[in-house]
Amino acid sequence: MRMKFSKTLTCAVFITGAMLFATQSVADPFTITSQLIGDPRPENPDNLIVDVTITGDTTSATTYWTVDINSPMHPDVKLDAFFFNLNVDASDVSFSNLDPSTWSVASPATNAAGSGGADFDFEADSSNPAINVTNSQDLTFEATLLSGFWNVDLFLNAKESESNDDWLGTFQLGAHLQSLTADYRRSDSGFAAGYYEGGGEPIPEPVTMLLFGTGLVGLSGLRLRKKQ
Template structure:
């Protein structure tokens, strides 16, 4: 801001140029000249012509006015919003149980875990036999349903090597299905024979979606298959176990469930709501961040206008 000071002494006018330097630079300025009366300590009075430079910032200059303490907080909030909007974990589990039919063993358990996130078209599966009362139990076939068609998905990375997945399934040991399972995992007949899936050997594999990324609803909203044997419940998953005590076999049924944090999956595969943790409202974070940015801008602009 440049100021030109006039003062009168003994009928003579003299002038002094006064220069006031602004500490901030703006992308473009607008100068306005004002006139005011000024009296000094020596009693002289005169007119002061003041040129006031108002600074205006385009949108790109906003960052120059942000206080250093507000900017990091706003940045963290915006980054949190981006993270919430871009990815959400998929963590599903289910415990399929059997065999509820009269005369069959009722102490059969298989734990199923599915992990991934909504930014990927792949998820990982683990099928874990957890049946200690039948130490020789082995998995004959594992069945499951999904949203869509069998051709919408493909499978790879089997462990034990040699296992495979067919669609549609042809379930064994559970009576006739009025709506057959969409997929079955099994050791195909003929050589080479794959290793058995047992209490000590899990079945793991990778599932790939042909179009788009996975959502939890691809599993949770899958249809249920029901047996003609009315003692068996309907379920989104099933399994046939062999080599039980007394040479018996058994059929297990269950459903997908949201993974419980630090807890036990819902018995019988029933969906568990206890593990669901509410996520921060992303729109609220954005509004808070933008509010901080706006408040900072107007506070600094107001302070500059008083100079």
């Protein structure tokens, strides 16, 4: 009886330890969003909207970006350049798989077009102005850390760029847009700006849930043998 009890106890301790080890490596998916909107200066176009979505998890070195122009009031809108900051050194991140393929990301981005002199860490633009991002064509790319994994603080704690124009203030992301619908007092180009928002909740992987359940079964068996 003592030997059986000892084996059961050893098994339960082993399973519980494995369960705790697996929990430490649980993926923590996150989604960061930002809605860039046109600046409020009266001489600039309004109804400018650019939606940015970034997905990743805390056990991965790669995040996936989508820049989606959503400005139906400007049917001919084109993205001239996309600007953003990250709470990482520019030398610690690389960018790949850009679509359209003529786009690329460079650093730093000083005096961003249309921003009132704001400086950013990164700028995405196209080597071929004829191929651009529009209401119907998103810009997508991947950002990969050369060491370590992504987490939400690397976005939410990114620096704020500051415009020389008091109307604009500060922002973490920006977009210079062209070919806008203009009237008698508005330009045919403009700047939209915004901040990172969002985060995520830990989602246990299937193996973690299996180990958790197995650990509970082992502990239940231990209690039964104690009663016997």
